[in-house]
Amino acid sequence: MKQTLRLFGQLIIYSGFAAMLWYFSASPAYERVPPGSALIKLSFAHGADRTADCRERTYEELMELAPNMRAPMDCPRLRRDVAIRMKLDNEVVYDDLLAPTGIHGDGPSITYRRFPVPAGTFLLELGLRDSGRQEGYDYVSRKHISLKPGQSLAIDFHAGGTGFIFE
Amino acid sequence: MGSFKAVLRQCLMWVEGWFDVAFGPKWNPVYYLGSLGYFYFWVVAISGLYLYIFIDSGIPAAYLSVEYLTHDQWWLGGIMRSLHRYASDAMVVMVALHVIREFAFDRYRGSRWFSWVTGVPMLWLIVIAGITGYWLVWDTLAQYVAVASTELLDWLPVFGEPVARNFLAPSHLDGRFFTLLIFLHIAVPLVLLFIMWVHLQRVGHARTNPARGLAIGTFAMLLVLSIAAPATSHDMADLSQVPSPVNLDWFFLWMYPAADKAGPAVIWTGAFVGTFVLIIMPWLPPLRKRLPAIVNLDNCNGCSRCAADCPFNAISMTPRSDGTAFEFEATVDNDLCTSCGICVGSCPTATPFRRASDLVPGIDLQDPTLADVRHQIDKQASKLDGEGRVMVFGCDHALQVKKFGNDRTGVVSLPCTGMLPPSFIDYVLSRRLASGVVITGCRRGHCHFRLGHAWTEDRIAGIRDPRLRNRVPRERLTRFWASPTDGKAFAQHVSRFQATVSTLDTIEHCSRDVPETTATISEGEVVS
Structure with a gap:
């Protein structure tokens, strides 16, 4: 009898947990915008x-720059x-x-x-x-x-x- | 905070008690919350591997492949999909309960900080793994999750261009997106698994599997649920439509409605502040550590039982340093030691019968020392009078035994019941300091120091060293594993036991020819 009651208790707990998983895994529905x-x-x-506007650099200005930086146009970013x-x-x-x-x-x-x-x-x-x-x-x-x-x-x-x- | 924890503890112990009635201590899921988390992870992983065989990447292909699994192959693919979903939801529940329980019982501070802190990134990874999983289906729920997630991400000053623009209109999206998602959905759980392994590195004898009966029961539950209420998809995603309403999985996706209500700033602030607080919690305030165990090399023979029994891997066996013939000696890592005393209970030199020399075992606590324990026993025994005298050994973290002391009941409270070497039971009974011995401690599966209860039972049963000697009359020994709320039942149990040992005394006194008695009380367990 005691064993049966324990099994019944387990069944209730498992069922309750399963019901919670089932319900909250897809409910309640949520509406982000009104119907x-x-x-x-x-x-x-x-x-x-x-x-x-972009400005053309003078020769002197270009020479002051490193060789790899000598872009002819000076454009503000x-x-x-x-x-x-x-x-x-x-x-x-x-x-x-x-x-x-x-x-x-x-x-x-x-x-x-x-x-x-x-x-x-x-x-x-x-x-x-x-x-x-x-x-x-x-x-x-x-x-x-x-x-x-x-x-x-x-x-x-x-x-x-x-x-x-x-x- | 203290009173909040106390209330939480009371609630949890109440639930534990009822679950003990239904499942018994061996299968009680409350004692296996972390293990169940692992178990559900494996269910998710195995079912996910099966789904991966069939899942396709691409705008219509992803949705159609999941629909095929759900409807055409419902008998296996559909069940696997449902197991995948429900087990991941169950994992969230178990992890949340596990965190709450460890917090309530103060098992996150002191040397336990490592498991707590390494658990924090796992919370993030579980959520990320779940969210990326929902994207893969590419139904309207996935569309909602994708848009809401990217809108949340865009609040962070990380991306140059809003990520949500990828979901502005159907023309903005291509199939490579799903390849990235599948990669994420596999990589994140792999990282999670690695951290799950790290999480247990400072836990000795870690239990990563629930009891077999519980595993079977919970898997059967998932299976029945998967068959009775299979997971299904919404309609296929369509970026020209608003995905509303959507049937959210609230275990994973609750933060999106919260973000709609409170704004992304609140959600991110809550997430970052919450994470920070969780990480520093073990030091809010730091646990007042008791003095760690110390090794007395004069009495340590390097048997390694203390290292084997330590629940927190705080003891290691290292090469002998004192020049004696023994190969190893025990070494205590003070940072890992919780001062539970379980190592003392395991030490074969921890015998109270020694009188010629001081009682100094190979490994001992500093407060109380084993000599202190013997002194307490002697002191308590000297106060006992009358028939049915019993000596109660209790645990500081379970039922508070001191209030039960009287002229027939001596009480000695230890940091953990596992600190009690079996020879002390022999000592009490053979020296007739009391007619019976009561051992009480935390409920089964609920030992504050994890293994005190189990090792005590094994030592008494003679299946773990040091063993209780055969000469100890078992009918004069009883165990009562209960929570602090079980005082009334404990008092009744002690009272019955006192009557029993009183009868035994009478029988022994009156007729030494009678070798056995049928009057026994064995182990007691109660629930509140």
């Missing part, structure tokens, strides 16, 4: 113009900040000035942003400035987008191509 929502992801890595603005239905949802990366500030400006939005149609406006101009944007995009529930819209940027890329 019925969509997601806009804006991300790019883009190097803006340098803060000053520091890049400008990249200004980015995103509007949805005329409402600004993201407006930032992205500093260049790198110890010398000569790397690209990078961003990665997620914007959960309710599914539906929006007027999406994007602007990006990477030059020395004080106002306005060098690249702009204005389009109507329609997002279904659960859809993820990725926005990338390539200056050499079409500017903003929607995937």
Whole structure:
């Protein structure tokens, strides 16, 4: 009788542990974005113009440099900040000035942003400035987008191509 | 901290007690948490090797190969996949409980710091191994884990360009990514296995396997669970869709929702600060070490029993330094010595019958010395009076025996029951210092110094040196392995034993012609 009770106790403990493993290995379900929502992801890595133009080195300047360092052009490494603005239905949802990366500030400006939005149609406006101009944007995009529930819209940027890329 | 630990200890001892009822001390899983961690690791490793035969790399191929295993080959591949998942989850649970238990019972400070500190990177590696495993399936859960993981990583100022950009859109991803993941998912557990080996380097007689019955039981549980509720995949990953909702494995992936709620800064800060605190915990504050064991070469014959019995590999046998004919001598590493006294209990020269010279065994503690123990026995025995006199040998880390002392019960508390050489039992009974001897210490499988209980039992049973002499009447000896909370049951046990030895005394006194008696009390075990 005692042995039977012990076996029963073991069965309960094993069952309890198994139930815990089973339940928490896949439950409760987790929703990162609210039901019925969509997601806009804006991300790019883009190097803006340098803060000053390149200058040709004089002969004397070149001679002062080590032979292997005699690059004819002297280009400042520091890049400008990249200004980015995103509007949805005329409402600004993201407006930032992205500093260049790198110890010398000569790397690209990078961003990665997620914007959960309710599914539906929006007027999406994007602007990006990477030059020395004080106002306005060098690249702009204005389009109507329609997002279904659960859809993820990725926005990338390539200056050499079409500017903003929607995937 | 002390009161928190005390509460934790009480809870754990309560659970242990009930598990003792169900499993018995030999199979009690609470005593095998670390061993079960190892056991589950091997289940994960073996099932993983099988899955590796079939898993493919590539965007649709990875998902499809797992689907093949899960559905087309459900009878083996599907079961292996489920074993792989559930055993890894079980490993997380066991490791977490193992850490909590070692913390609660203060088994991480002093010379035990090494096992504790080497255990910390294992926590990271277990989590990383689990996460990379979930990526490999490349279903929507894998997509969620991949995106959330890289977003977390991108918070660290390590990567030039956000790693999460690799998962921005379907065009950003290629099949080589899975090759890297498979490499990681194999390399990380291999590193983990290496650290698991390092983890035990300062543990003597390390138990890396659970009791066979427990291993069979827990594997049967995993198998039944794998058949009844097989692990399945979500839909195939699609980066143009938001993976929501996802059925998270909360044993491994809880930090992602936490990062969503609190932000990656909180998660990383918590992880780094938590790791740092765990690493320095053995010195917060440092354990007040008792004086280590010392070797008395005049009485050490280099038999190596102390080295064989030391639970923490603190004793090594080195070439003789005193010019005597013996080949070796025992050498104590003070940094590793926990001052448990188990080596003293193993020393064949630790006999209390010596009166011509001082009681100085080949290896001895400095506080208390074996001579102190004999002095305590003599002192306690001198106070005993009446029938049913018993001498109780207790353990400082188990039931506190001193409060049970009275005119019929002498009490001597040792750092560990394993410090008691069997000849001391003979000493008490043959010199009639008491009519019976009670040995009490930590519950089976729960010895504070790991092996005190086991070696004591083996010495009494005559299967480990030094052995209890045959002339010692076993009916006058009882053992009671219990926790500090079992005082009431212990008092009852002692009371019954006193009645028994009293009867034995009466029988012996009245009729010396009667050679045997049927009145015996053997070993006692209780649960609270």
